[in-house]
Structure formats: structure tokens, C-alpha cells
Amino acid sequence: MAAALQRLKDSREEGMLELIEEIISQLLGCEEYALFAVEEDGQRLVPVAAMGLSLERFHALLVPQGIVGQVARHGVQYIVGRTSSIGAGPHEVGMTACIPLISRRQVMGVLVLFRMLPQKRGINEEDLELMDLLSERGVAALVPRPKGVVVPRAPVLPPPFVADPGGVRTVYLEPGGLVAAARPTEVTTILGSCVAVCLWDEQLHVGGVNHFLLPSALVGQQPGGRHGDAAIPMLLRELERMGSQRKNLRAKLFGGAHMAGPPVPGAKPGLGQRNAELARQMLEELGIPILATDLGGGSGRKLRFRTDDGTALIKLLGAG
Known part of the structure; x- marks a missing residue:
């Protein structure tokens, strides 16, 4: 945990996306997530990376409504069980967290986490510390802005070729x-x-x-x-x-x-x-x-x- 925090603090743009993906899967224990850059004052999301989401849910997230839209506009973190879920859209059922990626008081991106691993028993204080640091440092993963369309990877066995x-x-x-x-x-x-x-x-x-x-x-x-x-x-x-x-x-x-x-x-x-x-x-x-x-x-x-x-x-x- 301490090593992950230090690596997040020390990392620069190169390798930041890979580091974030490792933290999501290995430390936070999340199997389904999406990372978006926010453009036009929160009215448009640009996909950067995704894993495990159905195409239907993934495309629904591209339109910043519900909880994701609120986080993109106001920069307030959503954590299931700790933050109100009023206004959540149907595509946001099962969302564990939505983390704003902030630079100079502006929301530059959002990290959306869904299903956690079966042995994961809720969000603990170490998880919250990691999420806070992702909010602060994760914006480096959005530079340069992505090109083309990101299709979410699916965690199945065997994986699709x-x-x-x-x-x-x-x-x-x-x-x-x-x-x-x-x-x-x-x-x-x-x-x-x-x-x-x-x-x-x-x-x-x-x-x-x-x-x-x-x-x-x-x-x-x-x-x-x-x-x-x-x-x-x-x-x-x-x-x-x-x-x-x-x-x-x-x-x-x-x-x-x-x-x-x-x-x-x-x-x-x-x-x-x-x-x-x-x-x-x-x-x-x-x-x-x-x-x-x-x-x-x-x-x-x-x-x-x-x-x-x-x-x-x-x-x-x-x-x-």
C-alpha cells in the first residue's frame, strides 16, 4: 500500500495509465472500470481506458448524466454507501465509486469503478486514501488526450482475441x-x-x-x-x-x-x-x-x- 502511494506521487505521465490499472485491479480489487477525459465543461466524455464493462453500459457512460455527470461537473467524489446515490441512472446500478481527476481546481477526467472482486468486503480507509491520491495524481494518465474509440476489455476466460x-x-x-x-x-x-x-x-x-x-x-x-x-x-x-x-x-x-x-x-x-x-x-x-x-x-x-x-x-x- 505504502509503495503504491509513493509510486503514484512520484510517477509522471509515462506509465501512469498502467500504474492506475494495476492499482484498480490489484489493490482496490475492481474488475470493471472506465476512465474518461472530461471536455466542454462536463458535457462530453472522451474514453481513455476500460475493462470488463458491457458495450451497452460503456456507451451509456459516454453521456455524462446521473452520478457521473454530477462528479464531472462538481468534482465531488462518489463512494457507494458513503455518498448519496440520488439521481443515479439505470446504467449506474452497481457503481462502487466515481472519482474526479482534478488539476488546478478543474475536473479533467473521471474514473468510474463498478464490480469488485468477490473477496472484497467494502471500501476501507486505505482504499479511500488511494482514491484521494488517484483524484490528485491520476490526471497525468489523460495526457495526451486519447484518439479514436476505446472498447472496454472483458475479463473472461479465455480472453477475446x-x-x-x-x-x-x-x-x-x-x-x-x-x-x-x-x-x-x-x-x-x-x-x-x-x-x-x-x-x-x-x-x-x-x-x-x-x-x-x-x-x-x-x-x-x-x-x-x-x-x-x-x-x-x-x-x-x-x-x-x-x-x-x-x-x-x-x-x-x-x-x-x-x-x-x-x-x-x-x-x-x-x-x-x-x-x-x-x-x-x-x-x-x-x-x-x-x-x-x-x-x-x-x-x-x-x-x-x-x-x-x-x-x-x-x-x-x-x-x-
């Missing part, structure tokens, strides 16, 4: 998801304390990647893609269905950052370290060699992974 002009499909991988592809695909994801295991078959030139948040399920939870001890076997099974043999698979590991400030000497391993250790241990038990890692540290990462040749590129977030 989008063809680019070069013929390589691109996918944004949400936390708890996985992608396995038989044709050339570039997968992008944002990692904090989470870990991504990338597997590549050097014979068949197919591969995949997962993105898990916890080493294992908590008591009473159903194991799934959010848990490393389930997500790694799930990815392996998908590749084996494509004809891969375990002896031909190679692995790369990324993420596992310590997001709560510098580690305290003698303290128990943090979540990121536990995620990384779980991945290393399981791959060793499976007999899959690890060719490369970029783990730990105090910064989030943006990962780009090619399933056909195993190429992985990492960019540290908030690194200037």
Missing part, C-alpha cells in the same frame, strides 16, 4: 486468467505481487501464460485460476491438449513484487515471494526447466509474452 495488421493476435490477460494459443499470440498483463508463469513448447511453437494472485486457495474457497497450485496445472493441461509433451516445455517466471514497501528484516515472506516460491517449486516438481525470471523487487511490471517463440518483454511500472 484481436487481430492486428501483422497477423499476430493480441490478448490482455486479466488477474486469475490464462491464455494458451496454437497460433502466434502476444499476451499482455500487469503484475504486482501476482506471478505469471509463461510456458512455451520449443518443438511445436505453441505456448501460454497464466496470472495468479495467491499461492493456494484460502479455507472455504474453491481452487481456480487465481491460485498458483491450481493455475499452473490448468495451463499445463491446456498445452497438453494441443499436443505438447512436458519434456519439450520451457518456462519463464515474472512478477512477485513486494508491494507493501521495503521488506522488514526477519519478517515472514510477503505474498509476492510466496507466489514466486510456489511457482518455482511446482515447475521443479513437474520437471520443466526455467529459462528466465524477473521476480521480486518493489515495482509492478508490464509483461508482453509471445506464445510462438517464447519471447518475453518486461517494463517496470512507475520507473520513470
Whole structure:
């Protein structure tokens, strides 16, 4: 939490959008959001980024009415259960928060948050502190103003593929998801304390990647893609269905950052370290060699992974 606050304070325009997306998904625990620039005194919204919203709801938000319109005009934050919802439109049902992005006392944009992760139990004081800082610093994500139309990404498994002009499909991988592809695909994801295991078959030139948040399920939870001890076997099974043999698979590991400030000497391993250790241990038990890692540290990462040749590129977030 402290590290995220400091990174928000230190970050400049470059990388701010990626940092905001990481904070929304990893720290605030939100699965559906939209970020808009505000123009013409709050009468027009320009989409900058979105995730998980239906196209119908997304397009309804483009017309600043209801709560979003009030926040865009007056710059007063909306928090469910803490702020009046009088005047909310039908498309705003389920809204968790609407945060004005303010510069020089003018509302330059709004960040709209909807559905939170199932284990998220309301908005706490740390969340409110993050939202206040997003309101103050998040305006940097709006510069330069966006061009074209932003279509909200949907957090589904597997994620939808989008063809680019070069013929390589691109996918944004949400936390708890996985992608396995038989044709050339570039997968992008944002990692904090989470870990991504990338597997590549050097014979068949197919591969995949997962993105898990916890080493294992908590008591009473159903194991799934959010848990490393389930997500790694799930990815392996998908590749084996494509004809891969375990002896031909190679692995790369990324993420596992310590997001709560510098580690305290003698303290128990943090979540990121536990995620990384779980991945290393399981791959060793499976007999899959690890060719490369970029783990730990105090910064989030943006990962780009090619399933056909195993190429992985990492960019540290908030690194200037």
C-alpha cells in the first residue's frame, strides 16, 4: 500500500495509465472500470481506458448524466454507501465509486469503478486514501488526450482475441486468467505481487501464460485460476491438449513484487515471494526447466509474452 502511494506521487505521465490499472485491479480489487477525459465543461466524455464493462453500459457512460455527470461537473467524489446515490441512472446500478481527476481546481477526467472482486468486503480507509491520491495524481494518465474509440476489455476466460495488421493476435490477460494459443499470440498483463508463469513448447511453437494472485486457495474457497497450485496445472493441461509433451516445455517466471514497501528484516515472506516460491517449486516438481525470471523487487511490471517463440518483454511500472 505504502509503495503504491509513493509510486503514484512520484510517477509522471509515462506509465501512469498502467500504474492506475494495476492499482484498480490489484489493490482496490475492481474488475470493471472506465476512465474518461472530461471536455466542454462536463458535457462530453472522451474514453481513455476500460475493462470488463458491457458495450451497452460503456456507451451509456459516454453521456455524462446521473452520478457521473454530477462528479464531472462538481468534482465531488462518489463512494457507494458513503455518498448519496440520488439521481443515479439505470446504467449506474452497481457503481462502487466515481472519482474526479482534478488539476488546478478543474475536473479533467473521471474514473468510474463498478464490480469488485468477490473477496472484497467494502471500501476501507486505505482504499479511500488511494482514491484521494488517484483524484490528485491520476490526471497525468489523460495526457495526451486519447484518439479514436476505446472498447472496454472483458475479463473472461479465455480472453477475446484481436487481430492486428501483422497477423499476430493480441490478448490482455486479466488477474486469475490464462491464455494458451496454437497460433502466434502476444499476451499482455500487469503484475504486482501476482506471478505469471509463461510456458512455451520449443518443438511445436505453441505456448501460454497464466496470472495468479495467491499461492493456494484460502479455507472455504474453491481452487481456480487465481491460485498458483491450481493455475499452473490448468495451463499445463491446456498445452497438453494441443499436443505438447512436458519434456519439450520451457518456462519463464515474472512478477512477485513486494508491494507493501521495503521488506522488514526477519519478517515472514510477503505474498509476492510466496507466489514466486510456489511457482518455482511446482515447475521443479513437474520437471520443466526455467529459462528466465524477473521476480521480486518493489515495482509492478508490464509483461508482453509471445506464445510462438517464447519471447518475453518486461517494463517496470512507475520507473520513470
